Amino acid sequence: MAQGARPRIGERREQILDVALKLFAEHGIQQVTTRRIAQAVGISQPSLYAHFRTSDEIAIELCCRGFTRLHDRLTHASAEAGTPEERLRRLGEEYVRFGLDHPAVYRVAFMVDQPTGRIPEPSPVLAAGLRAFGVLLALFQEVRDAHDETTAALAQSTWASMHGLVALLLVRHEFPWVGRERLIALHLGRLCAHAFEDA
Amino acid sequence: MAQGARPRIGERREQILDVALKLFAEHGIQQVTTRRIAQAVGISQPSLYAHFRTSDEIAIELCCRGFTRLHDRLTHASAEAGTPEERLRRLGEEYVRFGLDHPAVYRVAFMVDQPTGRIPEPSPVLAAGLRAFGVLLALFQEVRDAHDETTAALAQSTWASMHGLVALLLVRHEFPWVGRERLIALHLGRLCAHAFEDA
């Protein structure tokens, strides 16, 4: 089967992740089977299991990487100069764009149930998610100059509002939304207007 | 096989929906197979197909009913006396409670991808969802005395914020949330504070 020019160590693994992400984005996560991934990569289906213990592991890996990419984008957005509202606004923009630009990653990261209690305890997904959320939390802590529960609650509430918009736009694409750009602008505008005020 | 005392017409269908919903809530949608449903009902697996054309139809039916129940609860909450903010607050409370109290229904209704373009066009799910959303929209139109795009955008934005909280609480249950009640109260408080103001 033309065995020449074998991929280097670990190269196949990256290739599988790339291909899987593309298939997820194109056909939806549920529709992508291990056989489809294997065929697209050019190897047999059982060969996938030399690189991942289960098929879920592929999605989990993509999920962690997605969180990391989101973390980097949020960090960058939050670090720019400006008033706290402006920084939060940029962070929100970045968040929403990320979700809409990478729907497959976003779905895996935020909209797929964790296999309840399967993964031991130190879930890498949770850790990656916490890192990304940490950027938002840090902004709130900095602006409010407090690390209390209320500050955490404000950050979590803000996160939820951003997520809600992305999630609904991704899942309910048949819904008669007002113009997407307009809705995003209005949503973020309201979100940032009184974001740091105590409840 | 103890064939006596057959269920009446349509009774089995209801029973299947009841059982399926319970199994969805208990084990998660993905883990529930047609064989498990059939076994719980006490019939053979192929017999399900006498009542539903595909297994998805069970979820779709539950989804529509969920939207209808939500619609009724929102209507009731929105109809009570009070200031617009109070009415919106009650509506939001009802929404969040509904999602958290009926996670299986909520998941099916809001967090499962529509089989892209499979169902002809007049999607019953979309229709049921629009009816439920209509309650929120009507409140905004009444308060603002306008049926323009901005009003629709405000309602959609508010809906998204409520959904975001419910969705994240349901899916990311391993996340270190601040106290749930506190988070809900804070989230709804911020949501309703300036809800009707133009952007």
Added chain:
DNA sequence: TCCGTCACCCTATCACTGATAGCCTATCAG
């Protein structure tokens, strides 16, 4: 040069899934 190890791949096969085909049985209107 030989040999073990390693990374990687294969075919064959498993149990399980949603779904279909074809046939049986209870009920009821005429």
Added chain:
DNA sequence: CTGATAGGCTATCAGTGATAGGGTGACGGA
């Protein structure tokens, strides 16, 4: 009694994730 209808059954299908067990080429030490 009879045909129609609702509801059920077993047998079986193709497709799914996963495992078992064995093959192949590159490479480093003896």
